Amino acid sequence: MDKEQEAQWREAQRISIGEDLVSAAQRQLEFLAAVDRRRWLYDSPGLERAIYRYKACWLPLLSKYTENGYLQEPLVVPIDCEWVWHCHRLNPVQYKKDCERVYGKILDSRNVDSSIRANSKRKSEEMWAQLYPDEPFELDSDTISSQKSVDFNAGAAGNITYDLVSAAKRQCSFYYQVSRPFMRDPIFLTEALARYKGFLHLIKTNRDKSLNRFCVPTYDVDIMWHSHQLCPVSYCNDLMALLGKVLEHDDTDSDRSKGKKLDTGFSETTKQFEDTFGLRYWRAGVMYRGSLPTPVTTVPVAFFGSDKGGISTKHNLDFLSLPSNRAVEVFLEIVDVKDAQVNESEILYVSFTKKQPDMFFGESGTLTVLSLTGENNVAGFECEPCGDLILTLMAKSESNSERVLGTTSISLDELTDPNSKLSMERWFQLKSSNWIFNSTPTCLRVAASCSMPFKAPLVFYMVRSENSYLQSFLLTLSGKDANVNYWTSFLDGYGNEALQVQMRDVFQKDNLHSMRQVCATGLSGRTTVLAEGTDNKWSISGSCNFSGTAEIKTSQDGTYMCELKSDQMIKLYWGKRLDFEQKCCKGHSEYGVFVTAVEFSNDHPYGRAIALLDMKSKLIKVTEERFVLPWIALSSIFMDIFEKDSNPTQSPGKGTVEGSITKQAIANAAVGAETVPVKTSGGGCGGGCGGGCGGGCSNVLAASESVPVKTSGGGCGGGCGGGCGGGCGNVIMASNSVPVKTSGGGCGGGCGGGCGNVLMASDAVQVKTSGGGCGGGCGGGCGNVIMASDSVPVKTTGGGCGGGCGGGCGNILIASDSVPGKTSGGGCGSGCGGGCGNGLMAGNSATVKTSSGGDGNSSGGCGAGCGSGCGNLVGSRDEA
Structure with a gap:
């Protein structure tokens, strides 16, 4: 801000307003919230x-x-x-x-x-x-x-x-734009009042110069403008004194398309404000939020229970340590650069990142320089209200080579201090390792603003820990589910473990009927039951300080898929709903992948989103601390049903989904390296290796240097041998010093055939056993053997054989720390289906040597028959 700009700002602040607009704005926001609870007035x-x-x-x-x-x-x-x-x-x-x-x-x-x-x-x-x-x-x-x-x-x-x-x-849509809690803060509103006076000063300047400009306010300015108009006598008197007329408020134009009146007016207002005052018009927390979220109901829900539902935050804090969930919205803009030593052909830009680990901000970004491009390029993001932003000035040549010109940092502690007025704009001198004595240092002019700190959702990632190999093998031989006793760790945004959750079967006294339980172990080692039930009917335990039941079944009208019956009214909906709604892309369906918990209360008769489950990335978000344990329990139940159910689903509203959550299994390869736990899992869905009318098989290969594999995937659909029905599931895990924790095997019947897999890994012990699948009927079967050893070559191989319409497939996967794979496997098949062979090998220092797959024809190959083939997932460790 130069002297002329400072003078203009001082003149703007002398504008007389006959009302306390900060208090008036707080009253207005309180009133709008009350009206929003009565949407029948809209x-x-x-x-x-x-x-x-x-x-x-x-x-x-x-x-x-x-x-x-x-x-x-x-x-x-x-x-x-x-x-x-x-x-x-x-x-x-x-x-x-x-x-x-x-x-x-x-x-x-x-x-x-x-x-x-x-x-x-x-x-x-x-x-x-x-x-x-x-x-x-x-x-x-x-x-x-x-x-x-x-x-x-x-x-x-x-x-x-x-x-x-x-x-x-x-x-009726205005309240959504201004409903964030920090907008009622007097510090925020005091700054909004100063900017409103600046806005009026621009209008007066235009009127004095006979300029016909359509000035468009940001939402903080608009709050103050509305508050002023709601005091009609003062507004008329103030504006008559300032402009000689009552200023009109044109709210009839809502088209924000590029080049339209609203867009053009906002661009012109931005430029005039910044040229006049030397301050940024764009500001964190005051910009357009997008269109209104799609409501979950248009009829207010009658609620007669307690708004708190009996859930105690204290119990959560006693059982698990919750991370910080305070965040700020930050706007960052690079205004100018001076004394940068660059060639004419080089382009300057600034990269930014956070120095400290951050719960909400994990990615770096880039910004152009306003004085060089003439275009506003503003980065907006959420992060914790502390630490430092690191800015690096980069020069990029026409050949795309880049070099660092210097770095600087911005203290978020300083930016969020109330005395900073939540914004700063100044020159920062860059530090450079190539600085020459007596040379002029390069400087960046940086503008940054932030909102007041606000409460952000708690975020947890689900990471599965498997049984020991022996437990899994014995369970498989006995025909029992090998995944009964797996543990899932819930990690916070820093990667710290908050607690572990186990799904387990508990047999009743008659020893004939079993009930599933969701048990949690906190950091103190204390274990408690969070939920228990059978099929799709569950009871949330009092350990969560939440007494209620949940039946997981889509409602008859298809509007929601589960209701928690307790003194707190919560319904669960498919997809991202309300504040979790994804507004950047509405072309794809989010049903069956996301689940949103919506709470109804006296304050929120139309519902508010309090938790989200992303079943694909295995992530949960919770806005209320008191709902953390209940949502962890429910998310564990949903994931258990989701991963075991292989039937396709229908989107809500297009039919009633009977029974449990039904969704084709999604499979993603999960590979860990060195000491980082594997974060995700999945599998593919589709045709089997040998073809078939629809089935699918999935292979997950995960490796880690010293950390046990945390997750695995399973297949769904047709068997490897092909055919109409069967299924196969492959889980492959290798580790330098940790034995394989689980093994998977699929089995198919009817037309499909099946395949079975046994996978083992150890440091110096060669594979002791192998498994093979067998299939009958039209499908044929396939057998897979996967062995890993530090220094011992693979001793055996396996192959599948199939007959009839399906054919068979054989897969060999070999991992060794220093010995390359010696062989690969192939399937042999006949009839309509054909076979496929896949060889996958990974080691610490040896690269994968080969992989094979047949060609599709009448007697061999992947993909023959009615269905499609299946891909191979190859994971490697360290240098492999």
Whole structure:
């Protein structure tokens, strides 16, 4: 900011405003939140009834009260009338005309209380009852369709012709844009007031220069502008003194498309504001948030229980250590650069990252320099309100080679300090290893702003830890599920383990019926039961301080897939919903991959999203600490059902999904290196190796230097040999010093055939056994042998053989630390299906030597038959 810009800013701050707009803004935001809990006021018939009452009842009462002034306490306005009055006042020119034409004066809001803030409504209710004995003082959703009383003020009401229905509908989305908690903070609003005065100063400058510019406010400025208009007498007086006229408020244009009036006006306002004051107009927390989220219901949900539902945050804190969940929104812009030693052909840009580990910010980004490009390039992101942002100035040549010119840092502790006014813009001198003595240092002019710290969702990643090999092998031989006793670690955003969860079977006293339990072990080593149930009916244990049941089944109308029955009303919906809704891409379906928990309460009758499960990336988010343990329990249940169910699902709304969560298994390769636990898993879905009408098989190969493999995947669908039905699942894990924790085997029946896999790894012990699948009927079978050893070559190989229509396939996977793979496997098949052979080998220092797959023909190859082939996932360790 140079001297002229400082002078302009000081002049703007001298603009006189006759109201305390910070307090007025806080009242406005509180009122808008109350209206949003009564969304029947946004549309007919509730809106039409409110408009009738506003014209016929409230305005005449307000006029009578202001004439006599005999009340010794403020007049209270019913909330439905206040909403229409609110929208009417936001067209200050029209409101002034209407009031003066009908009542001879502007009806002001001074000494009028909102019904949501009033200590007493008694006097106002008495006056209302005397004038309108057949019209209730308060209107609610149950009485909006009742018979209207006789309009004693038809003549006056009929003279107000402003389209209040359209005005209200234009304003119903405003609250979403300004509903973030930090917007009520007095520090934030004080800065907003200063920027509003700057905005008015631009309008005055344009008027003095006879410039016809459409000035567009940011949302912090708009809050103040609205708050000013809601005090109509002061607004008219202030703007007449400043401009010689009442400033209009045009809210009729909502098209934000490139090149349209709103877009062009905002660009011009941005440039004028920054040129005039030397301050950034774009600011963290005040920009357009996108369109309204899709509601989960248009009818308010009646709620009669406790809003807290009996869930205790203290219990969560006693059992597990929760990470920090305070965040800020940051805007970063590179304004200028000086004394940079670059060639003419080089392009300058700035990369930025966070110096310290951060719960919310993990990726680096790049920014261009405003003075060089002439275009605003602003990075907006969320991060923890502490630590340092590291900025690096880079020079890129035409050949794409890059070099570092210097670095600097911005302290987030300084930026978020209230004394900083939540923004800074100044020159930063860069540090460079190539600095030459007596040379002029390179400097960057950086603008940064942030919101007030706010509460962000807690984030946890699910990482599975498998059984020992022996346990898994014995369970497989006995025909029992080898995954019964697996553990899942829940890691916070820093990678720290918060707790471990186990799904296990518990047999009843008759030893014939079993019940599944979700057990959790905290950092203290204490284990507790979080939930238990059978099939799709579960009871959430009191250990979560949540007493309730959940039946996982899509509702008859297809709107939600589960309701928690307790004194707290929570429904679970497919997809990302409400504040979790993904707005950048609506072309793909998110059903069956995401689950959102929506809480209904007196404060949120239309629901608010409190938790999200991403079943593909195995991630959960929770906005409320008290819901962490219940959501961990439910997420574990969903993941268990999701991974075991192989039937395709239908999207909600297109049919009722009977029974459990049904979704084709998704498979992703998971490979760990050195000491980092494997983070994810999955598998493929589709045709088997030998073909078939639809099945699929999945292979997951995970390796880690010293950390046990944390996860695995399973296949779904047709068997390796092909055919209509069977299935196979392959799990391959190798580790230098940790034995394989699990093994998987698929089996198929009917037309498909099946395959079975046994996988073992150890440091110096060669493979002791191998497994083979067998298939019958039309499908054929396949056998897979996978062996890993540090220094011992693979001793054997396996192959599948199949007959009939399916054919067979054989897969050999060999891993060794220093010995390359010696062989590969191939399948042999006949008939319609053909076979396939895959060889995959990985070692610490030996690269994969070969992999093989046959060609599709009548007697061999992958992909023959009705279905498609399956791919191979190859994982390697260290240098492999």
